Amino acid sequence: MADLFDTGPAPDTAPRPLADRLRPQALSEVIGQQQVLGPEAPLGVMLANGTLGSLILWGPPGVGKTTIARLLARETDLHFTQISAIFTGVPDLRRVFEEARMRRRQGKGTLLFVDEIHRFNKAQQDGFLPHMEDGTILLVGATTENPSFELNAAVLSRAQVLVLDRLSLTDLEHLAQRAEQALGHALPLTGPAREALLEMADGDGRALLNLVEQVAGWKTDHKLDTDALTARLMKRAAQYDKSGDGHYNLISALHKSIRGSDPDAALYWFARMLEAGEDPRFLARRLTRMAVEDIGLADPQAQPVCLDGWQSYERLGSPEGELALAQAVVYLALAPKSNAVYTAYKSARAAARKTGSLPPPKHILNAPTKLMKDQGYGAGYAYDHDAEDGFSGQDYFPEGQPRDAYYIPVERGFERELKKRTDYFAQLRRKRNQP
Template sequence: MTNDLFSATKGAGQSSGYQPLAARLRPADLESYAGQSHLLAPGKPLRESIDRRQLHSMIFWGPPGVGKTTLARIAAEAADAHFLQISAVLSGVKEIRAAIAQARQHKSSGRDTVLFVDEVHRFNKSQQDAFLPYVEDGTVIFVGATTENPSFELNNALLSRTRVYKLRSLEISELVGVLKRGMDELGDAAQASQHCLELIATQADGDARRSINLLELAADLADDGEITEQTLEEVLQASLRRFDKGGDLFYDQISALHKAVRGSSADGALYWFCRMLDGGCDPLYIARRVVRMASEDVGNADPRALSISLDAWQVQERLGSPEGELAIAQAIIYLACAAKSNAVYNAYNQAVAVIGAGDSHEVPLHLKNAPTSLMKDMDYGAEYRYAHDEVGGYAAGESYLPEALKDQQFYHPVDRGLEKKIQDKLRYLRERDKSSTIRRYD
């Protein structure tokens, strides 16, 4: 065997009967766990919590195959806590009650229970509410896993009782490390070069479970156990050599496409788009990224860019190849030639940063709704100025922010494309605010 091949004898003590390679490789401790160094490096709060065996209720938010379930198991094992797992896809209130009953039994004997809820975002509001009293009284240490943004998919009540940890897709180097462990487990039954492992890692798109499954399938199809690029082409149904021609990896190419659009190079953007298609990239993935470019780099300088990008995505979904790819190419060229502005992108990020770093300001009284007499008596909606009844349809001097943020400005339009007109309009309105004799918070 050459030096750049990875294989080893199977470990002793392996249980009899078939087990998927991914199950056999599931880490049992943090030392063998791959990725998430931003959460698990020494000194990080989550790492400290696990090392000190002082767990708290938490939400693991991240893409598939990054180790959410495994991390929950490791944490429970480290804390010598009983581990219970339910899935929001298969479970309801009945299963929740059964899990709570088990947790109470263990609590009575002095042992904590980690209740792991997979795909917690699929539970409805009442099902999520069912956990609240048991999280509050310590019956369970609640650990939820979700691929969706918890801010949108989980109740505020549940979020307020947990801490959210954002898990990231694994890097190529981290996936290669996982695959090398897979090669060790497969033993003499399979061999693969560093290059082939990197190709598998690239195609796995940050998903450790997918990378292991691809490796296992490649090992089954390999002639005499030798996993080659030809083997991988059969497994992935795409020419990975062309996809990685010249040493460029997947994310390098999507980055080049994005930067060519931002730099108004229609030719460069079209080239990288076709390179990715030639390598077998899913056109729908590119379509999704093009929509992102329309908002991030064109924005309100040309709002038509977003509509054109969404239309191209829909054409790909409805008609497939080759009509869909042509529509995406049209959108990419339009974005590259359009006026550019990242003002919306910057405004959004600034607003998120202010909210994340500051207090949770209440809605000012004049902006609150008053559907009941009690609320009216409490001055909800008092002194609200109906803009349609004001001169020019604008309540000059009014504020729609909390008082502590009354002078905050997030959105700064550029002087290109339609945003030039938006800039002029906002400047005019601010001048009216300054000259108004009615000023909120004065």
């Protein structure tokens, strides 16, 4: 039976895109991905031992997910069926499974390749499980999103996740050379222009072959330089999904560069996100969070700098306002770091959840009525302004709860001064509470 969405082979006279003509015919021809295809890598070991199991191929576009799945079916003599989660509904899935059952009764197994598998909902993903378990299908799913977030735990427990990397410039150069051999001539580009072409592909082999095909079709009697190339071609848009992995990976890189006090790397990731179309307001919010989480009272000016930069952006708009945010990025990166308040806050919240029903000690409760006074409210309260050094040293924790120290200032920035104060009050507290 025909695969879903398979329109049959194109006539021999039909033009075929370069990417289709150069599709590898064996796993040994796949460029890159040796971390999964090498002799000691997961797929190499599986194939050598004849123990291929269900797989999830996770990686960016154009790195060979579909090609690898097709070649795995060929290497294991399985029928290859390809579907896309974007176009496939429940009736289509039922038909695929029924066709696979019929093949199995005839002694032929099925490798079901599901492109964009993360787009199936939970119920649809659950529908694969019985057919994976009874051997009706060997599932190979492809996704550009983190499987940990997008796929059911039940599916992940029955499949091995293999991570495919974006192609390196060396990989792309090998692919370009293979394309030139197929075309029968070299690309009309200078060395720097050729490097620029590879960079335009941004790690995507399919995108590179499409660019090569365009360049190869130009009529020119001399080699084109970088300016001529970029004038004729548009740079491929960077892979970036504001709700996907790219978004979270880049904001993580920005956050950790700031935490690591590297203003140059921080500016780079900040610029990468802006170039990809990120909302500057999201960045302003995250910068403010970094100020209170990673810098805190080590530099009390960090938070106002972020808020001022945020307000400046709102008043100026893009692109001028983005400079104010860049200023905040540099300030945060160079500021002394402390998460002492953040850590103290989390510890206090944990203690509050544990002992949340304990009342305050009566000596710090107000007594606006006679009954409350009779109950001891306010009795024994020491007014700190009347105490020596303006400090009474009384215990303000609930009765019966041991005193704990949540806030431990660090010896950096302004918190160095705050540590002197906490040590001073701790010393006075011990002095006041001596018998």
